[in-house]
Amino acid sequence: MAHFQKPAEGSWTEHFGLDTEPVNYEDSTSPAHYELERDAIFGRTWLNVGRVEQLPRKGSYFTRELDAARTSVVVVRGTDDEVRAFHNMCRHRGNKLVWNDFPREETAGICRQFTCKYHGWRYDLEGQLTFVQQEGEFFDLDKSEFGLASVQCEVWEGFIFVNLDPSNTTPVRDYLGEIGKSIEGYPFHLMTQVHRYRAEVGSNWKLFIDAFAEFYHAPVLHAKQAVDEESRKLQGFGYEALAYDVDGPHSMVSSWGGMSPPKDESMVKPIERVLRSGLFGVWDAPDIGLDELPPGVNPARHKSWGTDSFVFFPNFMVLIWKPNWYLTYHYWPTSYNTHIFEGTLYFVPPKTAYERLQQELAVVTFKEYALQDGNTLEATQSMLESGAVNRFPLNDQEVLLRQLHTTAGRYVREYEEQQSTTPVRISAAS
Amino acid sequence: MTTFPADFADLEPFADWAVPTERARYEKRLSCTMDELQAFYDAVFPRLEAGTEYLKNVQLDGISEEDTRLVWLFSSLVTVSFPVEVWAQPRVPDSGASEFNAVMEPAI
Numbered sequence A: 001m002a003h004f005q006k007p008a009e010g011s012w013t014e015h016f017g018l019d020t021e022p023v024n025y026e027d028s029t030s031p032a033h034y035e036l037e038r039d040a041i042f043g044r045t046w047l048n049v050g051r052v053e054q055l056p057r058k059g060s061y062f063t064r065e066l067d068a069a070r071t072s073v074v075v076v077r078g079t080d081d082e083v084r085a086f087h088n089m090c091r092h093r094g095n096k097l098v099w100n101d102f103p104r105e106e107t108a109g110i111c112r113q114f115t116c117k118y119h120g121w122r123y124d125l126e127g128q129l130t131f132v133q134q135e136g137e138f139f140d141l142d143k144s145e146f147g148l149a150s151v152q153c154e155v156w157e158g159f160i161f162v163n164l165d166p167s168n169t170t171p172v173r174d175y176l177g178e179i180g181k182s183i184e185g186y187p188f189h190l191m192t193q194v195h196r197y198r199a200e201v202g203s204n205w206k207l208f209i210d211a212f213a214e215f216y217h218a219p220v221l222h223a224k225q226a227v228d229e230e231s232r233k234l235q236g237f238g239y240e241a242l243a244y245d246v247d248g249p250h251s252m253v254s255s256w257g258g259m260s261p262p263k264d265e266s267m268v269k270p271i272e273r274v275l276r277s278g279l280f281g282v283w284d285a286p287d288i289g290l291d292e293l294p295p296g297v298n299p300a301r302h303k304s305w306g307t308d309s310f311v312f313f314p315n316f317m318v319l320i321w322k323p324n325w326y327l328t329y330h331y332w333p334t335s336y337n338t339h340i341f342e343g344t345l346y347f348v349p350p351k352t353a354y355e356r357l358q359q360e361l362a363v364v365t366f367k368e369y370a371l372q373d374g375n376t377l378e379a380t381q382s383m384l385e386s387g388a389v390n391r392f393p394l395n396d397q398e399v400l401l402r403q404l405h406t407t408a409g410r411y412v413r414e415y416e417e418q419q420s421t422t423p424v425r426i427s428a429a430s
Numbered sequence B: 001m002t003t004f005p006a007d008f009a010d011l012e013p014f015a016d017w018a019v020p021t022e023r024a025r026y027e028k029r030l031s032c033t034m035d036e037l038q039a040f041y042d043a044v045f046p047r048l049e050a051g052t053e054y055l056k057n058v059q060l061d062g063i064s065e066e067d068t069r070l071v072w073l074f075s076s077l078v079t080v081s082f083p084v085e086v087w088a089q090p091r092v093p094d095s096g097a098s099e100f101n102a103v104m105e106p107a108i
């Protein structure tokens, strides 16, 4: 029985014009398909690489390994306060420019200029080449032609995005579409208390998005995290979203909450009762100075709203929670069946030690859930790779998964069509 | 000098649970038996309510060393509450070798 209203078509899936056939998961098991995704998706869409708070001062920088897009970028705040991104590569003979100890590990810091470890070429914060060791030994070297190779970089609501396709002409705000615009104005900038987790996951990147883009699993996989009686009740109800939305490649799901605080405190675990905190966050929400939430947050304006999950294609999710905090997920592919997952929690900075402890419980609860979510992935990946079965029915509460795999498939197809109609580039490998 | 503020001197036997980071607290949890975790929980959980009342009046700005260690201790209780209240084992069930590591956490 439906508890929440569905669109007139009878299902969300049909409402968004998606088919209802079983889904084939070969897009998650084929090394060749992944190679196409690298260029068709990660090489040409806007990728979120961080937040402006990570670059507090002129000269603040961080690097991002973008294995899927076959590069590493350095993102830096210039002397003019602009945030720029460059391929993390020296123009002399291609050494990686910014790294410490381990060339494949990300780093961050503050500096006045970048100096290459190899022969000492230097670049200013705007990417201009400023110093060449033994410049006179070179042949008509014009330093102005050897600045760092820049990467398109734009900031939306404090989130820093890069796009590795030099021919891209879509600003990030347009790329994020109506769903992005609908959450503009949320005070992300107030939530600067940051906890980040990272995991190397043995599955295709899309499978972990699948796990976080549906809550159909929640009453079952996470059953033990509620007290017994409550858990039985939740499994009886199953899961239904308050609302879904799809716009272009992006999508969102709005979910009920009721746990922050719970109606009945006996529903939750003893430590949650004492610390007044849990999965949905700290029950006593901090003031964030909003009279009304942006229209895209709790779009159904439902009384029992708890959290919204926004899936920004390809690999960036934002979760906004009722008690005034948010969470981001990033999925960075490293091969067709591995990726690095990052989950980052952002709170209004606590003032008292008690508030810090309340946030600690929300953080640790997230970790316990995510460990459960992550566990199923390797198990799924290995069996998908067996190829024993390749038609999988997805239900209406799994509509965002269908949307994700359909979108990713479309990007690859369009890319292939484009490649076959343009002259083949000569590559060093062939 | 005692580990914790005077009001919480009774928790001295659990001073080794005053661990500064979530990552280290989680590792300590995994290195313990359920009996050890249960004993820690049974001793410290009954003190949590008094602890929260006390910590409501402790500003993070300029927090003392004793109060800091008390926050660390109760943070360990948070970490240990999952095996005791939920899992009945130190590790998240079926989590095998998978790791989920804190790579950034605000210092207390």
Ligand code: FES
Pocket (backbone or CB within 6 Å): A090, A091, A092, A093, A094, A095, A116, A117, A118, A119, A120, A121
């Ligand atoms: S490769 Fe950077 S200075 Fe030579």
Ligand SMILES: [Fe+2]
Pocket (backbone or CB within 6 Å): A211, A217, A218, A222, A369, A373
């Ligand atoms: Fe989950």
